Amino acid sequence: MTPPGRPAKKYANPSFRLTALLLGVLGLLLLASAPGQPDPEQAFGRGGIGLAALLHAVRPARLAVIPTPEGIVVRNLLSTRTVPRDRIRGFSLVRILDIELLDGTTVTCSAIQRGASHPANGCTARALADLNARLAEHTPATAPRTAA
CATH class of the missing domain: 1.20.5 (Single alpha-helices involved in coiled-coils or other helix-helix interfaces)
Structure with a gap:
C-alpha cells in the first residue's frame, strides 16, 4: 500500500x-x-x-479518506474510524463515497462527494478508481474452480 x-x-x-x-x-x-x-x-x-x-x-x-496498510481511515466531521481491509467488499459512489462491507453494511465517507468539485476536475472519479485499484491489489485472488 x-x-x-x-x-x-x-x-x-x-x-x-x-x-x-x-x-x-x-x-x-x-x-x-x-x-x-x-x-x-x-x-x-x-x-x-x-x-x-x-x-x-x-x-x-477535517474530512478525509486515508488508505493505510491496515485498512481505510475515514475522517468524518465528528468521528474517525478505521475499516480493516479484510472487511471491505468495495467502494461505491452515488452521492457520497460508501465503503461496502462484507456483512452488507456501509460506511459513509463525507470527504468524497459527487458534484462537490468542478466537473472537469475529476478528483472524485479518480479517488474512487484509485481506492478500488488499491483494494484489488490487496485482495487475494481466488483459485479458479475446476470441474470434477
Whole structure:
C-alpha cells in the first residue's frame, strides 16, 4: 500500500480546502473586528458569526479518506474510524463515497462527494478508481474452480 517512510495518500475534495480557508479568514476578521464596535450588540453579533465561521471551517479541513496498510481511515466531521481491509467488499459512489462491507453494511465517507468539485476536475472519479485499484491489489485472488 504505502512504502515505509512515505506518508499515506489522503483523499479529500480540493474544493473543501478553499472553503475552509475562506471561512477561517472570514471568522478571524469578524472576531478581530468585534471588540472595536461601539455598539455591544453589533460586537456580539460579529463575534458570534466569526466564531460560527471558524467552527464551520474545521469541517472541510477535517474530512478525509486515508488508505493505510491496515485498512481505510475515514475522517468524518465528528468521528474517525478505521475499516480493516479484510472487511471491505468495495467502494461505491452515488452521492457520497460508501465503503461496502462484507456483512452488507456501509460506511459513509463525507470527504468524497459527487458534484462537490468542478466537473472537469475529476478528483472524485479518480479517488474512487484509485481506492478500488488499491483494494484489488490487496485482495487475494481466488483459485479458479475446476470441474470434477
